[in-house]
Amino acid sequence: DTAVSQTPKYLVTQMGNDKSIKCEQNLGHDTMYWYKQDSKKFLKIMFSYNNKELIINETVPNRFSPKSPDKAHLNLHINSLELGDSAVYFCASSPRGPGGHEQFFGPGTRLTVL
Amino acid sequence: RKEVEQDPGPFNVPEGATVAFNCTYSNSASQSFFWYRQDCRKEPKLLMSVYSSGNEDGRFTAQLNRASQYISLLIRDSKLSDSATYLCGSGYSTLTFGKGTMLLVSP
Numbered sequence: 001d002t003a004v005s006q007t008p009k010y011l012v013t014q015m016g017n018d019k020s021i022k023c024e025q026n027l028g029h030d031t032m033y034w035y036k037q038d039s040k041k042f043l044k045i046m047f048s049y050n051n052k053e054l055i056i057n058e059t060v061p062n063r064f065s066p067k068s069p070d071k072a073h074l075n076l077h078i079n080s081l082e083l084g085d086s087a088v089y090f091c092a093s094s095p096r097g098p099g100g101h102e103q104f105f106g107p108g109t110r111l112t113v114l
Numbered sequence: 115r116k117e118v119e120q121d122p123g124p125f126n127v128p129e130g131a132t133v134a135f136n137c138t139y140s141n142s143a144s145q146s147f148f149w150y151r152q153d154c155r156k157e158p159k160l161l162m163s164v165y166s167s168g169n170e171d172g173r174f175t176a177q178l179n180r181a182s183q184y185i186s187l188l189i190r191d192s193k194l195s196d197s198a199t200y201l202c203g204s205g206y207s208t209l210t211f212g213k214g215t216m217l218l219v220s221p
Contacts, residue, residue, distance in 0.1 A: 040213065042213050043201065043211040044211075048208070056207075090158070103148075108157050
């Protein structure tokens with residue numbers, strides 16, 4: 001009965017590679033998010049989708065491209081990975097939103113770029 | 115000035131103690147406020163929403179002070195299992211989180 005799930009849980013890769021992280025929620029929520037939490041533990045929003053439409057795109061390099069095939073899924077593709085991309089990436093969802101409603105987080109994907 | 119600021123701690127308290135955290139926010143248009151708990155190497159989990167009139171959930175009490183733009187979390191009768199990092203979040207169109215306050219409860 002997992003609410004927000006992400007795959008993979010761990011991702012170790014070389015600089016310059018391209019990788020994807022997948023997220024799915026079974027809560028019936030309309031809005032999904034990607035957050036990055038760096039080594040200093042700062043949780044920063046990257047993107048938000050509402051019903052498959054991009055509504056928030058913070059200052060994120062265009063190497064990061066989110067895709068939402070339907071409102072239950074939000075994937076994140078990263079091109080040309082850099083050392084500074086190493087972080088934990090959390091997916092989250094909320095009933096409506098953004099901002100005005102509680103968000104529920106997935107378990108995170110720990111990305112290490114070597 | 116950061117949008118949401120918290121004292122990083124750690125707050126070291128004995129079991130049974132009462133401890134309080136504050137969180138200040140800079141966006142006066144913020145309408146939604148939350149406290150999350152994050153255990154080491156885990157995801158943030160919603161602890162409680164913060165309502166204008168203040169609200170309580172068992173040992174946890176949250177307050178909002180709009181005039182001074184801060185929210186607070188009070189934990190009574192601390193348990194060992196309360197040891198975690200507590201993140202506050204506030205926002206209007208987006209939710210912005212503080213860096214969190216670490217709480218360590220010792221026997």
